Amino acid sequence: MYGGQPGVSFEEVEAARERLGYNDPILVQYGGWLTDIVKGDLGNSVVNGLPVGQVIGEKIWPSVQLAIVALFLSVFIAVPGGVLAALRRGSLADRFLTGFVSAGIAIPQFWLGILLILVLAIQFQIFPASGYVSPTEGVGLWAMHIALPALTLAITLAAPTMRFVRSSMLDVLSEQFVDVAKAKGLSSHRVIWVHALRNALLPAVTIVGLQAGTLMGGAVLIEWVFGFPGLGWLLVNAVTSRDYPVLQAALLLFVAAFLLINFAVELLYRVLDPRLR
Amino acid sequence: MKSWKTMLKRDRVALAAAVTLGLICVFALIWPIVSPYGPREIHADDALSGPSAEYWLGTDDTGRDMLTLLAHGARISLGIAVAAEILAVLSGIPLAMIAGFMGGIVDSIIMRTTDALLGFPGILIGLMVVALFGASLPTLMIAIALMTVPYLIRVVRNAVVVEKQRLYVVSSNALGVKPGTLLRSTILPNIVSPVIVQVSFGLAVAILTEASLGFLGLSVQPPAASWGTLLQVGYSYIRITPWLVTFPGILIFVNVWALNTLGDAGRDVLDPRLRDTVDHGPR
Numbered sequence: 398m399y400g401g402q403p404g405v406s407f408e409e410v411e412a413a414r415e416r417l418g419y420n421d422p423i424l425v426q427y428g429g430w431l432t433d434i435v436k437g438d439l440g441n442s443v444v445n446g447l448p449v450g451q452v453i454g455e456k457i458w459p460s461v462q463l464a465i466v467a468l469f470l471s472v473f474i475a476v477p478g479g480v481l482a483a484l485r486r487g488s489l490a491d492r493f494l495t496g497f498v499s500a501g502i503a504i505p506q507f508w509l510g511i512l513l514i515l516v517l518a519i520q521f522q523i524f525p526a527s528g529y530v531s532p533t534e535g536v537g538l539w540a541m542h543i544a545l546p547a548l549t550l551a552i553t554l555a556a557p558t559m560r561f562v563r564s565s566m567l568d569v570l571s572e573q574f575v576d577v578a579k580a581k582g583l584s585s586h587r588v589i590w591v592h593a594l595r596n597a598l599l600p601a602v603t604i605v606g607l608q609a610g611t612l613m614g615g616a617v618l619i620e621w622v623f624g625f626p627g628l629g630w631l632l633v634n635a636v637t638s639r640d641y642p643v644l645q646a647a648l649l650l651f652v653a654a655f656l657l658i659n660f661a662v663e664l665l666y667r668v669l670d671p672r673l674r
Numbered sequence: 675m676k677s678w679k680t681m682l683k684r685d686r687v688a689l690a691a692a693v694t695l696g697l698i699c700v701f702a703l704i705w706p707i708v709s710p711y712g713p714r715e716i717h718a719d720d721a722l723s724g725p726s727a728e729y730w731l732g733t734d735d736t737g738r739d740m741l742t743l744l745a746h747g748a749r750i751s752l753g754i755a756v757a758a759e760i761l762a763v764l765s766g767i768p769l770a771m772i773a774g775f776m777g778g779i780v781d782s783i784i785m786r787t788t789d790a791l792l793g794f795p796g797i798l799i800g801l802m803v804v805a806l807f808g809a810s811l812p813t814l815m816i817a818i819a820l821m822t823v824p825y826l827i828r829v830v831r832n833a834v835v836v837e838k839q840r841l842y843v844v845s846s847n848a849l850g851v852k853p854g855t856l857l858r859s860t861i862l863p864n865i866v867s868p869v870i871v872q873v874s875f876g877l878a879v880a881i882l883t884e885a886s887l888g889f890l891g892l893s894v895q896p897p898a899a900s901w902g903t904l905l906q907v908g909y910s911y912i913r914i915t916p917w918l919v920t921f922p923g924i925l926i927f928v929n930v931w932a933l934n935t936l937g938d939a940g941r942d943v944l945d946p947r948l949r950d951t952v953d954h955g956p957r
Contacts, residue, residue, distance in 0.1 A: 499931060499934065499935065500927075500931065502934060503878070503927055503930040503931035503934050504927050505882055505885050505886070505923060505926050505927065505930070507886065507889060508885075508905065508919075508923035508926065508927065511909060511912065511919055511923065512920075512923070515912065515916050515919075515920075519912070519916070611796075617795075617797055617798070617801070618886050618890070621890065632798075632801065633801070633890055635805075636804065636805040636890075636892070637890070637892075639805070648798065648802065651795070651798060652793070652794070655793060655794075655795070656793075
């Protein structure tokens with residue numbers, strides 16, 4: 398018995414190893430993989446024989462959608478929350494939001510997802526528990542399917558961002574230019590949301606950027622929990638079925654995406670902070 | 675040591691966290707001894723039963739008592755976490771001290787490697803190591819140590835760079851104390867506090883990682899049960915017995931919260947300027 402399957406002879410396994418190049422020295426295998434990559438050939442999945450490029454290509458788009466929706470949601474929670482906590486420092490709202498932050502950092506992301514499934518999909522049956530529908534098949538259906546995984550990610554991503562926004566907002570509010578803006582007679586709304594917030598958001602941009610980078614791979618468990626057919630789901634599948642060509646290509650893609658996003662954040666930072674130019 | 679005591683006295687949340695942590699440890703140590711059930715004791719007739727006087731937290735799919743499984747799981751999960759952190763400390767601190775003390779090219783090599791590790795989303799490192807070497811206890815520990823060690827190295831290295839410019843180090847150096855002795859007996863005792871804080875965060879990350887990998891079936895294999903594998907079992911029966919997936923999650927959540935809170939409180943004592951900066955480690 399080879400490869401976990403009965404009825405496969407030793408000769409057949411050897412022939413397969415020879416055909417797939419598993420008998421070559423590791424460096425030769427790596428060199429071969431590298432040259433193929435440069436030529437744009439990622440190899441074939443050992444599980445279903447499909448080209449890896451195609452297997453991965455199908456999964457990129459859902460993951461990108463999930464990442465974008467989750468990031469938008471998290472910023473939407475974190476920025477107003479952080480500003481509110483900073484403005485009412487020490488108040489009940491501040492303490493509640495600080496509690497939200499420590500809980501959001503400590504909770505296992507995928508377990509939060511499971512809880513949301515329990516409450517919103519099984520108990521109240523508002524959202525579907527799993528799956529993905531392409532927006533071309535109906536935006537409403539798409540939104541329903543992406544809502545729970547995106548909300549799970551957004552809550553846990555919002556926690557550290559909110560903490561950052563709160564503390565940098567506190568720093569900024571004590572600076573002189575805020576007093577100047579107030580003395581000029583600007584409304585407090587304008588001072589807070591335009592003058593102070595713009596400066597307070599700079600550090601938050603870095604952390605949101607880092608999150609965007611990790612999201613490409615970091616949504617692994619969330620995609621698994623929600624049966625969301627994205628890159629993370631593919632990665633777990635590749636690990637459990639030992640589909641190394643897919644695994645290698647997926648990791649390569651994660652690292653490339655991470656570096657690319659970090660580069661983009663660097664550029665964005667320069668746009669937002671003229672002092673860095 | 676004194677500052678830690680005052681910290682707990684002044685910070686009631688930190689005190690609550692310390693007590694919580696203590697209770698979880700006592701639970702892991704004592705409950706397996708006093709429990710009327712064994713961790714592999716199967717009551718097939720009572721499989722998937724709800725919380726009752728007989729089984730306080732219900733039973734799993736083979737009819738094992740959940741509370742007993744949680745206690746034994748605590749031993750495994752916490753054991754993996756502690757072992758991984760010991761590995762991280764033993765490998766990370768010497769490297770970090772060498773990097774910080776020697777500077778130059780050695781520093782660059784160690785720190786750039788660290789940066790490369792930091793560049794990966796944490797769970798990917800775990801998945802990669804497990805994919806390469808298979809799910810086993812040593813692999814898990816190495817994977818988790820690899821995920822947390824970069825954070826430790828960075829903190830210790832920066833602390834050493836600061837310490838080595840202090841007068842007492844400079845004068846010891848001038849007196850001809852050998853670099854090895856200098857690092858061990860004068861610098862090391864002065865960087866213990868930041869190490870403890872970082873290890874506290876590291877343990878939290880380790881518990882979360884074990885839970886994640888266990889949930890994917892990549893931690894200890896049945897019949898052994900960790901908090902992560904209990905979550906996996908609970909998740910597969912989510913529509914029938916929702917409490918099965920709830921209890922292990924609560925334990926993990928509370929444990930991680932306690933470790934993070936203690937770490938934060940410790941860091942506030944060490945350096946109030948660092949308050950509110952989030953760098954707990956990979957998620």
